Amino acid sequence: MDLFNSEIASNILPFDGEVNYYGSIMSLAKAQVYYEKLLQNIHWENDKAIIFGKLIITKRKVAWYGDQPFSYTYSKTTKSALPWTRELLELKELVEQKTGETFNSCLLNLYHSGDEGMAWHSDDEKDLKKNGAIGSLSFGAERKFSFKHKATKQNVSVQLEKGSLLIMKGATQTHWLHRLPPTKRVKTPRINLTFRTIDI
Numbered sequence: 001m002d003l004f005n006s007e008i009a010s011n012i013l014p015f016d017g018e019v020n021y022y023g024s025i026m027s028l029a030k031a032q033v034y035y036e037k038l039l040q041n042i043h044w045e046n047d048k049a050i051i052f053g054k055l056i057i058t059k060r061k062v063a064w065y066g067d068q069p070f071s072y073t074y075s076k077t078t079k080s081a082l083p084w085t086r087e088l089l090e091l092k093e094l095v096e097q098k099t100g101e102t103f104n105s106c107l108l109n110l111y112h113s114g115d116e117g118m119a120w121h122s123d124d125e126k127d128l129k130k131n132g133a134i135g136s137l138s139f140g141a142e143r144k145f146s147f148k149h150k151a152t153k154q155n156v157s158v159q160l161e162k163g164s165l166l167i168m169k170g171a172t173q174t175h176w177l178h179r180l181p182p183t184k185r186v187k188t189p190r191i192n193l194t195f196r197t198i199d200i
Ligand SMILES: O=C(O)CCC(=O)C(=O)O
Pocket: 107, 109, 118, 123, 136, 145, 178, 180, 192, 194
C-alpha cells in the first residue's frame, strides 16, 4: 500500500480504540539521516524502573524532551524533559501536519537489537492528557508491534517500517495493551519516538 503522500490511514483496531498506521512518511534516505542524527544527538540514558519493589536498569535506552521541563512519572521513576533539538522539532511538526494533532513532549526509545523490547502496557500515566493522541515514529530496524484487548484478549499486530508513523488515539489506552516483542531475528538498533501531550 503506498501511503507515502496520503493523509489517510485506516484504523487497524476492530473496536474500542483507534490506531492508524500511515506506513513510511518520508524517503528511505531521509529516514536514514534522521536515524543517524538521533543516535548521535539525543541524550540517551538507560531507563530505571521499579518493578515489584526492585530497581531495574533496562538495556533499552530512553530520553525525554518537551516544550517545558515537564516531569513525567512512570514505573515509579520521574524524568525531567530536555529542550527540543532541531531534528525533534522538525519531526514533531511533520507528525502534527500528517495527523492534525498537536504534541508538547516526546519519549524516545533506543532498542540496541531484537533482544530488547517493551512488555505489555498502556500509556495511561496520570501526567498524560486523557485520551490524548500518541504519535509514534520508527527509525532503524523494522520491528513488530502488537495490541491485545484487555477483556477479549484479541491480538492485532503491525510491522513498523523505517520512517513510519503510527498514531494511537481515543479509547485505545483504556481498552488495549501494546508491546514491542523481543525477536531473535533482529540484530540491529531501532529508534522510536512517541510524541505525547502532558496535561498542564
Ligand atoms: O517502541 C515502540 O514502538 C513503542 C514504545 C512504547 O510503547 C512506549 O514508549 O510507550
